[in-house]
Every structure is written in C-alpha cells, then in structure tokens.
Amino acid sequence: FQRMVGMVSSVDAEKTRMVRVADKWATALVAIVMVLAAATYLLTNDAYRAVTVCIVFCPCAFILATPTAVVATIGNLAKRGVLVRDGDSLERMSTVDTVAFDKTGTITEGRPKVLEVYSAGDNTEFISVVSSAESGSEHPLAKAFVSFADERGVKHSRPDTFKMTAGRGIEATVAGSKVLIGNARMMEEAAITIPAYASERSEGLYSQGSTIVFVSKDGAFAGFVAFSDSIRPTSRDTVNQLSFMGIGCVLLTGDNVRAAAHMASEAGIGEYISECTPETKVSVIEDKQSEGRKVCMVGDGVNDAPALKKAWVGIAMGSTGTDIAADASDMVLVKDGLESLPHLFGISKEMMRKVRFNIAFSMSWNFLAVALSMFAVLNPVTGALVHNVGSVAVVVNSALLLMYGKRK
Incomplete structure (x- = not known):
C-alpha cells in the first residue's frame, strides 16, 4: 500500500518532456508579446491597443495544453486500475511498438499448483527436504510447494543456508x-546427471506447458517437481487487441523451449524466448531497441526488475508482483489481469493527439487575437474574454480524455 501511495505522490513531481519544452517556449513568448505590444504602441500611439495585445497573448492556453491532458489521462487510467508514476512515461508509451511479456504472474495467473512429484527415494522425505529448502524463497513456485507440503501434513523447517541464483534456482x-533445486541448466552446471526416465517424463510435461524443477541432494539426483499455472482468461484477447493495433508481442520466460512454445501458443504470441535469465531479458530488450523499436516490458518478479528498468516503458503487475518490480517500473497494473493494456496504449496515443491539437489551437488563437487587437477590433475587456475562451477550450478538450473508452 505504501508503495502505491509513493507512486501517486510522485506524479506531480515529474513533468513530461513536452511540458518542459512548453515552459521554455512560454518564456520566449512573453518576450515576443512585449515586443509586439511596444511595436503596436509606437505605430499607433494607442496605449489601449498595446495593453490589449499583452492581455490576449498571455500564453495561458499554451501552458495548459500539456499538463491538463496528462492529468486527465492519469485520472482515466486510475479508474481502470493503472497507476502511472509520471507523465513522461505516458508520452513514451504512445510510441511503443513492441511488448515483451514475462510468463509467470503476467501471462499466467501466477498461482502455480503442484502437478506431479517424482522422487528417487522416499516420497515423504523428498517433499520435506524440498519444502524446507523452498521455505527460504519468495518465488511463486516455492510458495506453491510449501503449501502443497502443508496440505499433506509433511513437516518442514527453515534451511540452514539459502542462496538464490536468478534464472537458475x-x-x-x-x-x-x-540441496539444489532448479532447472535443467542448473543441474548441468552442477554436474548432476538426470536419469533417462526422468528426462523422458519431464519432456512430456514440458509439451503440456508445465514448469519443471529438478532436485539434487548431496550431489545426486533426488527427483523433480512439475508445476502447472493457468493462463489468464484475458491474456489471449489482450494479445489479439495489441496485434490489431499494430503492436508486436514477445514472450520472455525461463521455461524450457517446449513449455515456452506451448504457453506462447495458448496466449497467441508468435515470438518467444525460452530459458531466459534476468540478463537474457535485458539483452533481448537492448537488441530490439538497438533496431529502433520501442519496447514495453510487462512483468511481476524480481527477475523482471532489470528488464523493466531497461525497457522504454516498464509495467509491473500490482496484484502478483514484487516490490522491486513495482519500484523499477513506470506504471503498475493494480487490477489482476492484462485487460487494461489495450486501453492504456490507446489513451496514451489519444493524449498526444490532444496535446498537439491544444498547442496548435492555443498558438493560432493567440496570434489571431493579437492581430485583432493591433487593428483595434478587440479592446482590453473583449480581449480578456477572448483570452479566457482559448484557455477554457483547451481545458475542456483535455477533459474529454476522462471519458475515453466509456463507449467501448
């Protein structure tokens, strides 16, 4: 909760790039209006005309053009369970053309269940050892297995020592x-031989989209555990909508290539990278961005934090995500699911269209009012009214973003 409060508090502390540019231009416009007012007085010897020029060209509408649109967009997204860290991330979001998804807790529900347990020895002792080792971890698979042991009344304790290797186990x-618990790569690096029958069984489970962790005890193979995690009901529809919007999708997972292919197929994602470590995810994003693509990373775990930070825009899952993932991200999906992503992409693009229109309108309106003032069509009173009309028009146009998506 405190993390979410911190994100909300930081929204006003950051300005978008366009706001900073507008602030600089506003300073220049003040100088320009003073020159125009002085020129008007020198040419017409009419102080009222000069004062009117100053009134109508005050760049209020121009300054309001961007922040009003940003605030309205943030308000709209908050109602849909999307917390935005700063306005600049919305501006970047409007240019994203590729989305990289983590699997567990992002594409899937993040509530894995133990599907199968194979032990080379006593099954109860195996469950006790694995649950004891896993009790030191915060990973969803670890929590799932500890719960599995508790449900069966198997006793376990805290490990004497504990070390996690990201992307391995x-x-x-x-x-x-x-005790070593991890993927096949971890067993290979530790020179642990996985028996043929275990490899054959795990291959069958991989093809069903299961996640397999192998276990060794004192340097010898002890067994394996298979986990299943259901895909989110909204994942495939979200991917289809993003594809329709012209946004490419890629799945980044630490799973075996067969499990990765199965899950990508279930989600409707054409490109996938298997056996990813945190470094691999960062490397994939770097490669795509070096090709000129703007990548948005969506993830929830500690392993995703470096990629969330590296991406053009990082989005963390709030319901299943970790604190470090949320801290590394630009936005947080508070609601459980991905259904708000298409709306997020759509409204960010609409926000930038509103900003561009607001800027063009405010400048055109001000220059028209200046011309009318110089020719004495407007006086100070009517000039003030015209000036306020421009400001109100910009605010109303931005406020329409609060209604974006309601008809869909």
Whole structure:
C-alpha cells in the first residue's frame, strides 16, 4: 500500500518532456508579446491597443495544453486500475511498438499448483527436504510447494543456508545436506546427471506447458517437481487487441523451449524466448531497441526488475508482483489481469493527439487575437474574454480524455 501511495505522490513531481519544452517556449513568448505590444504602441500611439495585445497573448492556453491532458489521462487510467508514476512515461508509451511479456504472474495467473512429484527415494522425505529448502524463497513456485507440503501434513523447517541464483534456482542446506533445486541448466552446471526416465517424463510435461524443477541432494539426483499455472482468461484477447493495433508481442520466460512454445501458443504470441535469465531479458530488450523499436516490458518478479528498468516503458503487475518490480517500473497494473493494456496504449496515443491539437489551437488563437487587437477590433475587456475562451477550450478538450473508452 505504501508503495502505491509513493507512486501517486510522485506524479506531480515529474513533468513530461513536452511540458518542459512548453515552459521554455512560454518564456520566449512573453518576450515576443512585449515586443509586439511596444511595436503596436509606437505605430499607433494607442496605449489601449498595446495593453490589449499583452492581455490576449498571455500564453495561458499554451501552458495548459500539456499538463491538463496528462492529468486527465492519469485520472482515466486510475479508474481502470493503472497507476502511472509520471507523465513522461505516458508520452513514451504512445510510441511503443513492441511488448515483451514475462510468463509467470503476467501471462499466467501466477498461482502455480503442484502437478506431479517424482522422487528417487522416499516420497515423504523428498517433499520435506524440498519444502524446507523452498521455505527460504519468495518465488511463486516455492510458495506453491510449501503449501502443497502443508496440505499433506509433511513437516518442514527453515534451511540452514539459502542462496538464490536468478534464472537458475536455489541452493540450500537442509539438516546438513546440500540441496539444489532448479532447472535443467542448473543441474548441468552442477554436474548432476538426470536419469533417462526422468528426462523422458519431464519432456512430456514440458509439451503440456508445465514448469519443471529438478532436485539434487548431496550431489545426486533426488527427483523433480512439475508445476502447472493457468493462463489468464484475458491474456489471449489482450494479445489479439495489441496485434490489431499494430503492436508486436514477445514472450520472455525461463521455461524450457517446449513449455515456452506451448504457453506462447495458448496466449497467441508468435515470438518467444525460452530459458531466459534476468540478463537474457535485458539483452533481448537492448537488441530490439538497438533496431529502433520501442519496447514495453510487462512483468511481476524480481527477475523482471532489470528488464523493466531497461525497457522504454516498464509495467509491473500490482496484484502478483514484487516490490522491486513495482519500484523499477513506470506504471503498475493494480487490477489482476492484462485487460487494461489495450486501453492504456490507446489513451496514451489519444493524449498526444490532444496535446498537439491544444498547442496548435492555443498558438493560432493567440496570434489571431493579437492581430485583432493591433487593428483595434478587440479592446482590453473583449480581449480578456477572448483570452479566457482559448484557455477554457483547451481545458475542456483535455477533459474529454476522462471519458475515453466509456463507449467501448
């Protein structure tokens, strides 16, 4: 909760790039209006005309053009459960052409269940050792297995030592035994041989989209655990909508290539990268951005934080996500699901259209009013009214963003 409050508090502290540019131009416009007012007085010897020029050319509408649109957009998104850290991220979002999704907790529901347990020895002892080692981890798979052990009344304790290797697994000491729990790459690096029958069974589970973690104890293979995690009901529809908007999608997962292919197919994502480490995810984003693409990363875990920070825009899952992922992101999806993403992309583009229109309108309106003032069509009173009409028009146009998406 405090993290969300911090994000809301920081919104006013940051200005978009366009606001900063507008502030600089506003300073220049003040100088220009003073020159025009002086020129009007020198040419007409009419102080009223000069004063009217100063009144109508005050750049209020120009200054309001961007921040009013940003505030209205942030208000609209807040109603849909999207917290925005600053207005600049909305401006960047309008240019995104590629979305990279994490799998667990993002494309999937993030509530994995134990599908199968295979032990090379006593099954109860195996569950006890694994749950003891996993009790030191905050990973969704670890929590799922600890809950699995509790449901079956298997006793477990805290590990004596615990070490997590991102993208690989964990290493722990349980009752004096060294326990490794991780993917096949971790077993290979530790010179742990996975028996043929275990490899064959795991391949079948991979093809069903399951996540497999292998376990070794004191340097010998001890078994494996298969987890299943259902895809979010809205994931495929979200991907289809993004594709219709011309935005490419890619799945980044630490799973085996077969599991990655299955999950990508379920979500309707054509491109996927398997066996990703945090470094791999960052590298993929760097490669795409070096090609001139603007990448938005959507993730929820500690492993996603570097990629969220590296991406053009980072979006964290608020309901299933970790604190570090939210801190590294530009936006947080508070509601559980991805259905607000198409709306987010759509309104960010609409916001930029409103900003451009506001700026063009305010400048045109002011120059027209200046011309009318110089020719004495407007006096100070009518000039003030015309000036305020321009400001109100800009604010009303921006406020329409609050209604964006209601008809859909």
